[in-house]
Amino acid sequence: MATGQARRVSDRAEADLCCASVLEAPLAEAEAAELAHVFSALGDPxxxxxxxxxxxxxxxxxxxLEGPLRRSQPTISHHTRILAEAGLILGEKRGKWTWWRVAPARVEAVRRALSP
Amino acid sequence: MATGQARRVSDRAEADLCCASVLEAPLAEAEAAELAHVFSALGDPxxxxxxxxxxxxxxxxxxxLEGPLRRSQPTISHHTRILAEAGLILGEKRGKWTWWRVAPARVEAVRRALSP
DNA sequence: CTGATAGATTGAGAGCTATCGATGCAAAGT
DNA sequence: ACTTTGCATCGATAGCTCTCAATCTATCAG
Known part of the structure; x- marks a missing residue:
């Protein structure tokens, strides 16, 4: 599945989150659900x-990541998946390795959602 | 308990969160725990x-809040408590009513933690 | 092809969380 | 004093989540 090179994770991650603002006006339920999904991903140490x-x-x-985080390989995989599904990191498979980097636009969208 | 007027909730809420930065340098475990606590509070629609x-x-x-959120009174109480313990809202009891308002400094601290 | 390695997936167990009904309690109203 | 109202707390339940061992898949080295 997927085209083979990169990014088979995070498909629905590239979603909106474009304009949701928590503080400016009452959130619609859909916006709240989308945002809560991202915050949940951030809600684990x-x-x-x-x-x-x-x-x-x-x-x-x-x-x-296993070493510094002191967690087993399946647990690391679990967490990368959750962050990727939230759109916060992007994974690219190159050879045997999966390389992860931050999705800055997504982080910025979260910050914007908390803007006054 | 407390002096009677306000704020008996959120005692350990006024904690640091002052300088934790997710993106600039690797988070210490304590900072991560503190931040995760706040993000968890935000991680529910x-x-x-x-x-x-x-x-x-x-x-x-x-x-x-019960009406707009369509949740029972105990559930609302549950959620206000979690937000207050995260320091995101402040409650003040006046007469029969508990009045809630946002703690802007805390929200700003969260935004800062996601700054590039 | 064979063996080794990176990592995703599965399954299970322990612990947490969202929800509500019932109860308790304090402040107002009558 | 009695009743009503706002809200916190308790107890129970269903569902979720974090974690790891075991397993499976894909890639690379030889």
């Missing part, structure tokens, strides 16, 4: 450190 | 709409 590591390194493969 | 309502109205009592 291991995932926050994972995201932080990826951001610092620029690009990281999954195998470089 | 009902709570996001609740926060949104409070922000729009400026000040809202719990009784005005």
């Amino acid at each position: 291991v995932r926050l450190r994972l995201l932080s590591l990826v951001a610092s390194e620029g690009e990281v493969c999954s195998c470089d | 009902v709570r996001l709409r609740l926060l949104s309502l409070v922000a729009s109205e400026g000040e809202v009592c719990s009784c005005d």
Whole structure:
């Protein structure tokens, strides 16, 4: 499945989140659900450190995360998947490795949603 | 308990969150835990709409939330407590009513944590 | 082709969370 | 004093999530 090169994760991740604003006007239910999905992805300390590591390194493969995060390989895979489905990181498979990087536009959209 | 007027909720809420930055450098575990706690509070659609309502109205009592959010009174109480413990809203009891308002500094701290 | 490695997926267990009915309690109203 | 009202708390339940061992798949090295 997928074209083979990259990004088979995060398909519905590229969704809106374009204009939802928490503080300016009452959120519609759909906007709230979409935003809550992203915030949930950020609502775990291991995932926050994972995201932080990826951001610092620029690009990281999954195998470089098990050590620093002190979690098993399936657990790392679980967390990368959740962050990717939230659109916060992008994965690209190159050879044996999956390389992860931050999706800055998505992070910016989250910040914008909390703008006054 | 507390001095009687306001704010008996959110005691450990006024915590740091001052300088944690997700994207700039690898998060320490304590920072990650603190931030994850706040993001978890934001990671529920009902709570996001609740926060949104409070922000729009400026000040809202719990009784005005049951209708719009279509949740029972205990559930509303549950969600206000979680948002208050995360420091995102502040509650003040006046007479029979508890009035809620957004804690803008806290929201701003969350935004800053996602700054590039 | 064979063996090794990166990582996704599956399955299971422990713990957490969203929800509501019932109850308790304090502040107003009568 | 009695009743009503707003809201916190308790208890129970259904569903979700974090975690890892085991397994499967795909890629690379030889």
